[in-house]
Amino acid sequence: xxxxxxxxxxxxxxxxxxxxxxxxxxxxxxxxxxxxxxxxxxxxxxxxxxxxxxxxxxxxxxxxxxxxxxxxxxxxxxxxxxxxxxxxxxxxxxxxxxxxxxxxxxxxxxxxxxxxxxxxxxxxxxxxxxxxxxxxxxxxxxxxxxxxxxxxxxxxxxxxxxxxxxxxxxxxxxxxxxxxxxxxxxxxxxxxxxxxxxxxxxxxxxxxxxxxxxxxxxxxxxxxxxxxxxxxxxxxxxxxxxxxxxxxxxxxx
Numbered sequence: 618x619x620x621x622x623x624x625x626x627x628x629x630x631x632x633x634x635x636x637x638x639x640x641x642x643x644x645x646x647x648x649x650x651x652x653x654x655x656x657x658x659x660x661x662x663x664x665x666x667x668x669x670x671x672x673x674x675x676x677x678x679x680x681x682x683x684x685x686x687x688x689x690x691x692x693x694x695x696x697x698x699x700x701x702x703x704x705x706x707x708x709x710x711x712x713x714x715x716x717x718x719x720x721x722x723x724x725x726x727x728x729x730x731x732x733x734x735x736x737x738x739x740x741x742x743x744x745x746x747x748x749x750x751x752x753x754x755x756x757x758x759x760x761x762x763x764x765x766x767x768x769x770x771x772x773x774x775x776x777x778x779x780x781x782x783x784x785x786x787x788x789x790x791x792x793x794x795x796x797x798x799x800x801x802x803x804x805x806x807x808x809x810x811x812x813x814x815x816x817x818x819x820x821x822x823x824x825x826x827x828x829x830x831x832x833x834x835x836x837x838x839x840x841x842x843x844x845x846x847x848x849x850x851x852x853x854x855x856x857x858x859x860x861x862x863x864x865x866x867x868x869x870x
Contacts, residue, residue, distance in 0.1 A: 624665040624865070625653060626692040628683040629699055631672035632737050634861050637794030645861070646797075649696065651804035651819075657870040659813035664868045667692070669860040675709075676700045676717040683860070684721060688728050690865065694772075696733035696807070697721045704753045711753065715760035722765065733772040733807065734765065738782040738799060743792045774807040786824050798822040 627633050627649040635647015653666035667690055669683040676699035687695055700714040718734065725732040736758055741747035758777045765771050776782055779802075785792075787799035795803070801822050805815035 621693075622665070623656065623660070623662075623694065624690070624692040625656065625694045625696070626667040626687045626690055627652075627670055627696045628679055628687050629670040629697060629735075630674045630679060630702055631670070631794055632698055632701060632735075633668065633670035633696070634672050635670075635800060636672050637789035637791070638797045638800040646800070648795075648800040648803040648807065651801060652696075652807045653868045655804060655808050655815055655819070656811065656813055657868045658816065659808065660870055662870040664870070665865045666862070666868050667865050668862040671858050671860060673702060673856070673858075674699070675703050675706075676714050680717050680720055684724060686860075686863070688724060688730065692730055694731045694733055695721075695725055696735060698735040698737055700757055701737045704750060704757065711756045711760050714757055715764060718761050719764050722768070722771065731770065731772065733774065733810070734761070735803070735807070736761065736775045736777040738776045738779065738787065738795055738803065740783070740788060740793055742783050743785055743788065772807075772810045774803070774810045776803055776806060779806075781821075798824075 631637075633647070633649050635645040635650060638646045638648075640646055649668050649670070650666075653664050657664040667687070669687050670679075671683075674682070679697075679699045684697075697718070699717060703709040703714050722732055722734075737754075739751070739754055741751040741754065744750055754777055758775065762775075765773070781787070782795070782799055782802060787795055787802065789796045798821075801819040805819040808815045808819075
């Protein structure tokens with residue numbers, strides 16, 4: 618008997634686009650690409666994969682700009698994460714962010730699509746104002762979990778509580794995006810939640826050399842300063858950027 622076809626589409630921000638996991642040619646990979654590859658390998662059958670994520674997006678723009686386009690592709694599975702950029706803006710409330718998760722679940726129910734729900738990893742230990750990020754992330758995790766109580770059909774891949782992912786060796790130089798090690802661990806968690814087997818080693822790739830991490834002064838100059846300037850000017854790293862993979866690609870098993 619042939620396995621049922623899988624058509625997997627991802628929506629979200631830089632976490633889902635894969636920022637921080639750059640290949641030598643500059644291509645951004647990330648956990649969603651890895652999930653598609655690992656899923657096809659575990660099934661022994663191809664997976665159709667699309668990724669509409671755009672870095673820098675707030676949660677409701679993700680919903681407005683990506684959700685209906687993703688559903689129009691008629692997927693079998695849709696992964697959603699958002700809110701990381703919202704949490705860095707003091708006027709955004711947790712209920713405002715969590716309501717987007719309820720909306721995505723409702724639309725997936727209406728279209729007969731299985732939802733894969735992720736929380737991002739926790740970067741707070743290495744960030745300025747990390748305590749605030751920690752508190753808001755904890756509150757958002759609780760609010761989202763409360764909205765899917767009794768929904769065992771929703772695939773859960775919650776990364777926020779994973780203390781291993783909070784370690785510096787899972788994060789890129791900007792301290793906001795995971796590196797290849799972090800993205801592989803998230804992909805392994807998604808595959809496990811789907812009942813599939815992650816390739817050997819994905820839960821814990823080799824450590825990143827200490828020399829690859831920036832000092833505090835270099836971090837402020839190369840990453841923190843530009844981020845603050847974008848906030849002050851109301852711009853985003855994703856302005857004018859197209860979706861990563863707006864149509865299906867076939868990932869071989």
